[in-house]
Amino acid sequence: MKFIYIILGSMAFIALTNANGGIDKSRLPIGDGKVSNKPMVGYVWPCQTNGFGTRREHSGPWLRDDGTYDFANKPAAAGEVLWPSDMHIETQGLERTVTGNLLPNHPTGIFPKSTTDPTYQYAPNPHPIKAREILMRLPTTPVLAEHASCVPMGAVGIMLSGAALFNGLDANGQDAVAHEIQDKCQGHPERxxxxxxxNLSTCLKDGNNSNEHSALVGYAFDGFGVYGHRGEGGKELVSADLDACHGHTHEIMWDGQRKRMYHYHATWEYPYTVGCYRGTPERLARPVDARSQR
Ligand SMILES: [Zn+2]
Ligand SMILES: [Zn+2]
Known part of the structure; x- marks a missing residue:
């Protein structure tokens, strides 16, 4: 029995790390099936599962039969389109007001995709990228709720690039980073x-020093910060290092001060970011169509 456990342990090790001990981005475990209806480490707890298993499954040669996928060599949507990104974060007392248009401050791929885009065959994505006016009021000192809660399908937070962070699932309920086709910054428009x-876009900086804890990269809609891949001492985190909602508590930089508090982390491993909310989410704040705002 002991022998079997050792083998299983080392298989998990091979799947996530390379010879240097870093995360091997060419062999990330596919997160399919890790969908729960309660807080569970390494899972997403979505508020609704309508359509799961009935929508188009995106796949391609970067997905392997051994349960891993090649993030490093997965094809990306073509193009380098610049956008008038607009995001303002105003922090005053107990409230942080985030306004913006959800357009990123980095180039995106061309959407809708051209038929000449090599990734068109895997996912045509007929939707254009649109400005989406948002207004969020988040607590500056969020507190842990008595119970964790589910995350919506759609935006669970906003990143400092100005774009939205969705949970780790696609509309079919599968690992979105593994299955869907995104652009070079791992973004794409929904319908x-x-x-x-x-996931944490590789076009966002998460700090300058790889020996240190990552910098803040965004805010979850319960007001808690989302930080990059590295925990204390610069260790690249995996799901097993974090709690069921993909966060933990220790001293971090928060609004310019050192403070011991809860925060989420991005990981290379599914569920990539927020798996459930530990705070109280701002449910009312969802993207408002620019036209209906006028
Ligand atoms: Zn998506
Ligand atoms: Zn941390």
């Missing part, structure tokens, strides 16, 4: 035109 990521 209303909202440009979003399902």
């Amino acid at each position: 209303n035109g909202t440009y979003h990521y399902h």
Whole structure:
């Protein structure tokens, strides 16, 4: 029995790390099936599962039969389109007001995709990227709720690039980073035109020093911060290092001060970011169509 456990342990090790001990981005475990109805480490707890298993499954040669996928060599949507990104974060007392248009401050791929885009065959994505006016009021000192809660399908937070962060699932309920085709910054528009990521975009900086804890990269809609891949001492985190909602508590930089508090982390491993909310989410704040705002 002991022997079997050792083998299983080392298989998990091979799947996530390379010879240097870093995360091997060419062999990330596919997160399919890790969907729960309660807080569970390494899972997403979505508020609704309508359509799961009935929508188009995106796949391609970067997905392997051994349960891993090649993030490093997965094809990306073509193009380098610049956008008038607009995001303002105003922090005053107990409230942080985030306004913006959800357009990113980095180039995106061309959407709708051209038939000449090599990734068109895997996912045509007929939706154009659209500005989506948002207004969020988040607590500056969020507190842990008595119970964790589910995350919506759609935006679970906003990143400092100005774009939306969605949970780790696609509309079919599968690992979105593994299955869907995104652009070079791992973003793409959904059917209303909202440009979003399902992981920490490689186009966002998460700090300068790889020996230190990552910098803040965004805010979850319960007000808690989302930080990059590295925990204390610069260790690249995996799901097992974090709680069921993909966060933990220790001293971090928060609004310019050192403070011991809860925060989420991005990981290379599914569920990539927020798996459930530990705070109280701002449910009312969802993208408002620019036209209906006028
Ligand atoms: Zn998506
Ligand atoms: Zn941390």
